Structures are given as structure tokens and as C-alpha cells.
Amino acid sequence: MGSLPLAALAVMKSQLGVRETPPGSNTGPEVRQYLASVGIKFPAPWCMALVYWAFEQAANKQGVANPLVRTGGVLRQWNESPAFRQARPAPGDVMILDYGKGLGHTGIVESVDGDAVVAIEGNTNADGSREGYEVCRRRRPISKCKGFLRFHPAQEREHSRKV
Numbered sequence: 001m002g003s004l005p006l007a008a009l010a011v012m013k014s015q016l017g018v019r020e021t022p023p024g025s026n027t028g029p030e031v032r033q034y035l036a037s038v039g040i041k042f043p044a045p046w047c048m049a050l051v052y053w054a055f056e057q058a059a060n061k062q063g064v065a066n067p068l069v070r071t072g073g074v075l076r077q078w079n080e081s082p083a084f085r086q087a088r089p090a091p092g093d094v095m096i097l098d099y100g101k102g103l104g105h106t107g108i109v110e111s112v113d114g115d116a117v118v119a120i121e122g123n124t125n126a127d128g129s130r131e132g133y134e135v136c137r138r139r140r141p142i143s144k145c146k147g148f149l150r151f152h153p154a155q156e157r158e159h160s161r162k163v
Contacts, residue, residue, distance in 0.1 A: 004067070005092025005108070005151055007058035008051075012108045012120035015050065015135045023133035026123070034122065038072045045131065047106050048074045050122030051094055054108065055151065067151040068094075074104030077149065084149040093148040095119045095140065107138065109148065116141050 021028035026043035034046050037053040049072045059066040069080045078085075078096045086093060089109045095117060097105040107121030118139050125132030 003092060003152075004055070004058055004062060004064065007062060008055040009092050009108050009110060009120065011054040011057045012050070012135070013110075015054070015122070016120065016137065017135060018122075019134040020123075025133075035072065038070050040072050044072060045123055046072065047121060047123040048072050048077060048104075050135065051077075051106050051108060074098075074106045075102060077106070078104070078146060081149050084151055086148040086150045089117050089142065089145070089148045090150065093150050095121075095148055096146045097140070097144065098146040104146075110137065112142075113139070115143065117145070 015030070018030045019028065020026060020031050026046060031046050034049040034053045035044055037056055038049045040049060052066070052068050052070060055068050056066045069077050071077055074096060075098060077094070089095065089112050091109055091111055093109045095107050095109050099105065105121070107119035109117045109119050111118045116139050118137060120135065121138050122135045123132055124136050124138060125134060126136070
């Protein structure tokens, strides 16, 4: 059995280039699938739903429980995951950005490059927006990140399947 976070990262990489249809709509065949994985049945921001979906795909393949909170809310994931928080990132970590007023953004760290991370993110675009329209690879300064969540299958949680 391999590393769940790295398996989730591989799932994220397989989604590179997936786009909303039409752009800016928070919908489309794949986007609806990501949102449905966290119980959302309407167009909505989907970066956290994609991360949850990627971990769910990887966990199912490995026969383990998904350790993430089942939510489309980036800051809810952060707030309900204190035991998983890390100050320094590593590949497979869930990156958390906090823009204030309840607005966040997320992706999975692919690599660490000095004082920056390269992450695979959904609902972004070439400008690095948190309200974009595709799955992209983005470089983010570590100093701009709220923190990182490091999940492993041994760290299962009772509420991982709750909405």
C-alpha cells in the first residue's frame, strides 16, 4: 500500500486541464462529479471538492477511509483538522490559502521549491485566481499560505464521511 497523499496527488495530476463547461460557470461533467463527492448538487466553488474527490479516489483504490472532512469548504477543512496541520509543506500535503471573510482556496502540493510550493489546484486559471475555471499547476509563496494539512490513512477520523 502506497502513500495516500501521493496517490491523491497522482489523481490530481490526472485532472490537469479539466475545465468548467462553460468557463466561469462552476459546472461541467467533471466539476459536477467533484461537487457531488462532498454532497453539493448545484454550481459552486469546487477547489476543495476536487481535493476531497482526489483523496476519495486514492483511498478507495487503497481500501482505506478518506481522512478528509467531507466538505466543499476550504476553511472548514482547516478548522476541523488541527491534528493534521503542518507549518512546512511536503508533496501530497493539502495547501490552505485564507483570503479573509470566509474565502479560501486549496490544492495539493506537488513540490517544494525554496520559499514556494508548486500545487495542483482546481477552480483556478493562469492568473492563479481562486475563482477560475480549470485544474492547473500553480506556484504559490509559502508565506502566503495559511498552512498545510498532512493526511495519512492511519489518521482516520470518525467524521470523515459526514457532510
